[in-house]
Amino acid sequence: MASSGCYIATDKCVKCDVCVNMCPVTPKAVDWHVGNKKNAPNYIKLRVVIYFSRDRIASSYPY
Numbered sequence: 202m203a204s205s206g207c208y209i210a211t212d213k214c215v216k217c218d219v220c221v222n223m224c225p226v227t228p229k230a231v232d233w234h235v236g237n238k239k240n241a242p243n244y245i246k247l248r249v250v251i252y253f254s255r256d257r258i259a260s261s262y263p264y
């Protein structure tokens with residue numbers, strides 16, 4: 202399936218927690234939102250978009 206943007210390859214996930222721990226957004230965009238670790242984590246796309254938009258705006262300022 203073609204996809205734009207980021208995605209989690211749930212069939213390859215080993216539930217290691219690295220992506221959840223590394224997610225810099227508060228509240229986390231990538232998390233165990235379903236409440237258990239039987240499935241791969243998922244992400245809330247809106248939080249990812251806001252984070253990258255904020256980063257892009259911040260980096261456009263010369264000071």
Ligand code: SF4
Pocket residue numbers: 209210213214215216217218219220221241242
């Ligand atoms: S928990 Fe996150 S970093 Fe670890 S394998 Fe699954 S998707 Fe990848």
